[in-house]
Amino acid sequence: MVAPVPRIAYFGPRGTFTEQAARGFGSDLEPRETIPAALEAARTGEAELACVPVENSVEGAVPATMDALAEGAPLIAVAETVLAVRFSLLVRPGGGPVRTVASHPHALAQVRHWLAANLPDAVAVAATSTAAAAVAVQRGEHDAAVTAPVAAEHYPLEVAATDLADVRDAKTRFLLLRGPGALPEPTGSDRTSVVVTAPDRVGVLSDVLVEFALRGVNLTRIESRPTKGPLGEYRFYIDFDGHVAEPRVGDALAALRRHCPDTRFLGSYPKAVREDVVAENADFVAAAEWVVAIREGRGA
Numbered sequence: 001m002v003a004p005v006p007r008i009a010y011f012g013p014r015g016t017f018t019e020q021a022a023r024g025f026g027s028d029l030e031p032r033e034t035i036p037a038a039l040e041a042a043r044t045g046e047a048e049l050a051c052v053p054v055e056n057s058v059e060g061a062v063p064a065t066m067d068a069l070a071e072g073a074p075l076i077a078v079a080e081t082v083l084a085v086r087f088s089l090l091v092r093p094g095g096g097p098v099r100t101v102a103s104h105p106h107a108l109a110q111v112r113h114w115l116a117a118n119l120p121d122a123v124a125v126a127a128t129s130t131a132a133a134a135v136a137v138q139r140g141e142h143d144a145a146v147t148a149p150v151a152a153e154h155y156p157l158e159v160a161a162t163d164l165a166d167v168r169d170a171k172t173r174f175l176l177l178r179g180p181g182a183l184p185e186p187t188g189s190d191r192t193s194v195v196v197t198a199p200d201r202v203g204v205l206s207d208v209l210v211e212f213a214l215r216g217v218n219l220t221r222i223e224s225r226p227t228k229g230p231l232g233e234y235r236f237y238i239d240f241d242g243h244v245a246e247p248r249v250g251d252a253l254a255a256l257r258r259h260c261p262d263t264r265f266l267g268s269y270p271k272a273v274r275e276d277v278v279a280e281n282a283d284f285v286a287a288a289e290w291v292v293a294i295r296e297g298r299g300a
């Protein structure tokens with residue numbers, strides 16, 4: 001019997017970079033207007049999975065994703081993918097002068113120099129996504145949209161310029177998430193993500209970092225965002241090499257939880273680009289077995 005294709009809610013509308021990313025994970029795709037709405041679809045079961053952007057090599061973290069993953073019912077990442085991002089400029093056919101250019105704030109930030117050099121008088125306007133900007137141009141609300149190249153296939157707009165990118169080789173990382181359940185199997189090249197609210201005491205962050213360092217766990221990202229509560233209260237988003245099934249990673253995670261009881265696990269999943277983690281788990285396994293033996297009266 002053929003397994004049913006899982007439905008993926010993605011940050012849309014049609015023609016976003018996120019749709020392109022989601023296509024790499026499946027074919028039954030449903031757009032949602034915002035990142036929280038895509039994630040909510042996976043929480044309510046309207047979709048099995050959600051695909052959202054998480055970070056860009058030029059503009060950094062995507063705040064809407066970070067906030068939505070820290071709040072509400074938990075979701076865990078089961079896969080990631082990385083796309084090279086270059087933009088196209090779409091206009092209405094025969095549309096006249098470009099006075100306003102709309103796009104997602106992350107996209108505008110990645111073509112700031114191009115716009116200053118090529119459309120110095122145009123006003124940049126934030127849209128909910130690059131494809132939402134294309135829709136706005138189609139409706140006559142704005143004159144041009146900075147979009148993913150695929151948007152040109154979805155909307156009756158003209159491609160006025162291609163390959164826009166102030167920084168060559170810019171990349172965006174996307175996550176595929178679902179409600180908590182069985183984790184993906186370890187592959188030897190995995191990433192684990194958590195979000196932590198650190199208690200307000202001297203040295204807590206240093207204590208946390210030491211726990212990773214002591215176990216030889218390499219951090220790949222650490223970001224902070226305000227909790228939206230008292231001024232000065234922050235959450236830390238920490239990504240690190242390895243899978244929670246590995247003893248040293250599980251051990252680091254347990255230590256993290258002891259320092260910061262408000263720790264949310266956001267998944268252990270294969271890295272988009274395989275990087276074998278040369279990690280010594282053998283000594284952790286041997287030491288744990290030694291303790292078990294002592295407890296059972298078989299060793300000393």
Ligand SMILES: O=C(O)C(=O)C[C@]1(C(=O)O)C=C[C@@H](O)C=C1
Pocket residue numbers: 011015016017018019053056062085104106107128129130131148172
């Ligand atoms: O608007 C889109 O096309 C998106 O998928 C969002 C997004 C982002 O959030 O960074 C994705 C990739 C680009 O960096 C610009 C915008």
